[in-house]
Amino acid sequence: MELDKPLLELKQIVKRYHLDAGDVLALDHINLQIMPREMFAITGPSGSGKSTLMNILGCLDVADEGEYILDGEDVSELQGDELSVIRNRKIGFVFQSFNLLPRLSALENVEMPLLYAGIRNARGAATEALETVGLAERMHHEPAQLSGGQRQRVAIARAIVTNPAIILADEPTGNLDSRVGRDILNLFHDLNRQGRTIVMVTHDSNVAKHCAREARIRDGRVTDVLDHPPIGTQDVADIQPPLAAAG
Amino acid sequence: MLFWTTIKLALRSLMSNKLRSILTMLGMIIGVAAVIAMLALGNGAKASIMKWVSQMGKNTITVFPHNPRIAPVLNGAAEPLTIGDARALLSIPGVKYVSPVVTTSMPVKWSNYHTYCSIIGCASTYILIHDFRVQSGQMFNYFDVRDMASVAVIGPETATRLFGSQNPLGHTITIGTVRFKIIGVLVPKGRHGWFDPDNQVLLPYTTAMTKLMGRQISLNHIDLQVQHASDLSPVQEKIQTILRIRHSLLAGDTDDFWISNQLQVIKMADRIGGAFTIFLGSVAGISLLVGGIGIMNIMLVTVTERTREIGIRKAIGARQRDILRQFLIESVLVSLLGGFIGVGVGVIASHYVKFRNFTGIVEPHMIVLALSISAGIGIFFGYYPARRAARLNPIEALRYE
Numbered sequence: 339m340e341l342d343k344p345l346l347e348l349k350q351i352v353k354r355y356h357l358d359a360g361d362v363l364a365l366d367h368i369n370l371q372i373m374p375r376e377m378f379a380i381t382g383p384s385g386s387g388k389s390t391l392m393n394i395l396g397c398l399d400v401a402d403e404g405e406y407i408l409d410g411e412d413v414s415e416l417q418g419d420e421l422s423v424i425r426n427r428k429i430g431f432v433f434q435s436f437n438l439l440p441r442l443s444a445l446e447n448v449e450m451p452l453l454y455a456g457i458r459n460a461r462g463a464a465t466e467a468l469e470t471v472g473l474a475e476r477m478h479h480e481p482a483q484l485s486g487g488q489r490q491r492v493a494i495a496r497a498i499v500t501n502p503a504i505i506l507a508d509e510p511t512g513n514l515d516s517r518v519g520r521d522i523l524n525l526f527h528d529l530n531r532q533g534r535t536i537v538m539v540t541h542d543s544n545v546a547k548h549c550a551r552e553a554r555i556r557d558g559r560v561t562d563v564l565d566h567p568p569i570g571t572q573d574v575a576d577i578q579p580p581l582a583a584a585g
Numbered sequence: 586m587l588f589w590t591t592i593k594l595a596l597r598s599l600m601s602n603k604l605r606s607i608l609t610m611l612g613m614i615i616g617v618a619a620v621i622a623m624l625a626l627g628n629g630a631k632a633s634i635m636k637w638v639s640q641m642g643k644n645t646i647t648v649f650p651h652n653p654r655i656a657p658v659l660n661g662a663a664e665p666l667t668i669g670d671a672r673a674l675l676s677i678p679g680v681k682y683v684s685p686v687v688t689t690s691m692p693v694k695w696s697n698y699h700t701y702c703s704i705i706g707c708a709s710t711y712i713l714i715h716d717f718r719v720q721s722g723q724m725f726n727y728f729d730v731r732d733m734a735s736v737a738v739i740g741p742e743t744a745t746r747l748f749g750s751q752n753p754l755g756h757t758i759t760i761g762t763v764r765f766k767i768i769g770v771l772v773p774k775g776r777h778g779w780f781d782p783d784n785q786v787l788l789p790y791t792t793a794m795t796k797l798m799g800r801q802i803s804l805n806h807i808d809l810q811v812q813h814a815s816d817l818s819p820v821q822e823k824i825q826t827i828l829r830i831r832h833s834l835l836a837g838d839t840d841d842f843w844i845s846n847q848l849q850v851i852k853m854a855d856r857i858g859g860a861f862t863i864f865l866g867s868v869a870g871i872s873l874l875v876g877g878i879g880i881m882n883i884m885l886v887t888v889t890e891r892t893r894e895i896g897i898r899k900a901i902g903a904r905q906r907d908i909l910r911q912f913l914i915e916s917v918l919v920s921l922l923g924g925f926i927g928v929g930v931g932v933i934a935s936h937y938v939k940f941r942n943f944t945g946i947v948e949p950h951m952i953v954l955a956l957s958i959s960a961g962i963g964i965f966f967g968y969y970p971a972r973r974a975a976r977l978n979p980i981e982a983l984r985y986e
């Protein structure tokens with residue numbers, strides 16, 4: 339990873355939805371660069387195109403026009419299983435509704451991306467990821483036996499276990515109360531400090547302030563890109579002791 | 586690793602919905618149990634016929650006279666089988682024993698006891714040809730036959746019916762109006778359906794033909810035993826040649842007699858058993874088909890219910906083949922589990938259900954076959970739902986509530 343080159347670059351991205359009533363231009367020539375080790379927010383009102391953009395950034399969908407370079411690789415023309423492989427290797431998802439697999443323990447949930455990557459012994463790495471998010475003692479619990487905050491920690495462990503190029507978080511605190519939400523944001527800060535690139539989609543300006551940069555979109559266009567002053571590290575340390583650097 | 590996790594997960598989802606799993610498996614259980622039971626019964630029927638055939642003597646040939654009810658149209662007049670015909674067969678190389686046979690059914694009486702049984706008039710070699718043994722007394726001999734002695738050898742069942750636990754040897758029984766002295770009792774063989782070799786009376790054929798049957802000259806059949814199984818066909822051909830000459834048949838004439846050998850009977854038993862198996866097997870096949878459709882139905886429901894799970898798996902890197910494999914493993918697991926239970930039920934059923942005079946015989950290859958069929962059904966009927974799951978669009982799947 340070269341630190342002075344963008345890790346993620348969108349050039350003239352266009353996405354349309356075809357409806358009976360006519361086409362919807364969901365993304366209208368989006369240009370965006372996200373640098374390595376950044377903590378980046380994408381904000382905008384409902385219907386502005388955040389989810390559509392998130393799907394394209396996460397390689398769940400491809401754009402109709404434009405170019406998307408992810409970690410030095412042009413992924414604009416990939417499809418089907420090729421996209422699955424890119425998602426598995428380069429992207430870690432954190433969803434608003436956690437999206438853990440029911441009936442699997444926390445540990446088994448975190449192992450899953452490694453198993454899909456064809457790694458035979460996933461236990462060690464999965465345990466380590468759960469230690470990083472502070473859930474080592476609960477790793478044999480199933481999602482139904484965990485609180486919302488704990489579930490989101492498992493989801494974060496699952497997102498980091500493959501050492502992806504970026505972590506994509508879609509409203510990660512949206513289903514949590516404010517105190518637990520703050521814990522999760524602090525966890526993201528810690529991960530970012532350990533060198534991970536994080537992109538967060540949110541409509542909450544307080545969440546966006548945690549990120550060094552924020553892109554605002556409206557009607558499928560980027561209207562502003564703002565820089566935020568760093569938030570005091572003291573606050574983070576008060577809530578949770580600093581973590582050991584992750585491998 | 587992924588494989589074992591998938592199996593573990595599949596088992597957990599089966600366990601979390603026990604009633605539904607059992608109902609789904611029910612079709613498979615019934616189908617597989619039916620397959621096992623049917624194959625076992627077909628096998629048992631065949632074995633039972635084979636046992637009977639081999640019990641009635643090894644390497645035997647039977648010659649029947651022309652029966653107008655079987656083949657009514659003949660070029661010439663049909664000649665009966667005679668004692669002369671039987672004697673002529675003795676000279677064929679490879680022939681071990683020959684016995685003329687006349688049969689009838691008559692009331693048999695001793696003291697105040699009556700029974701009704703088969704009367705067999707035969708030569709002294711009859712018990713050698715058909716592998717009967719004498720448990721007490723002895724078989725009549727050549728001189729008894731020559732002298733038309735009024736002696737009888739009776740089956741063990743006949744002995745019990747007339748004499749209870751008394752020793753029948755030396756007593757005189759009355760057949761029709763003729764009196765016979767009992768000189769031997771046979772060892773039991775066990776009855777086969779309507780045919781009971783243990784309830785019959787053996788008499789010298791000469792005595793039977795003259796005293797019981799009003800000077801009958803026609804035999805009911807001629808029984809032969811050959812030295813080796815390889816003699817069956819050549820001897821059979823030779824019999825045909827000799828009898829055609831003796832009956833003055835011309836080149837274009839059809840035989841006025843009919844020869845059957847034991848190999849043909851065994852082949853026929855095999856065919857009957859095979860037809861039985863195929864018929865009952867296809868009945869079982871239909872229940873398997875129904876079971877398979879049940880699995881497909883439940884898998885389609887499962888895929889729909891777990892759409893979101895499929896979306897999550899795709900988001901974290903599952904490829905189409907990973908999802909396909911997961912759902913195939915689940916459907917095969919359901920069908921195999923049903924198959925295992927079905928095998929158990931089928932084995933127990935074919936062991937305890939007695940069908941006429943035989944029980945089913947289960948062989949290992951049937952179990953292997955039944956389990957392979959179960960797995961095959963899981964793959965066949967699970968494929969379509971699994972493919973549907975594999976092809977889901979991840980974004981739409983993730984949005985599914």
Ligand SMILES: Nc1ncnc2c1ncn2[C@@H]1O[C@H](COP(=O)(O)OP(=O)(O)O)[C@@H](O)[C@H]1O
Nearest residue numbers: 355356362364383384385386387388389390391
């Ligand atoms: N699957 C879809 N089919 C049709 N139109 C869609 C679809 N998804 C989003 N849109 C439309 O695209 C625009 C952007 O939507 P979205 O990306 O969901 O915005 P946001 O997440 O910011 O609310 C909206 O006008 C929305 O109605």
Ligand SMILES: [Mg+2]
Nearest residue numbers: 385388389390
């Ligand atoms: Mg949205």
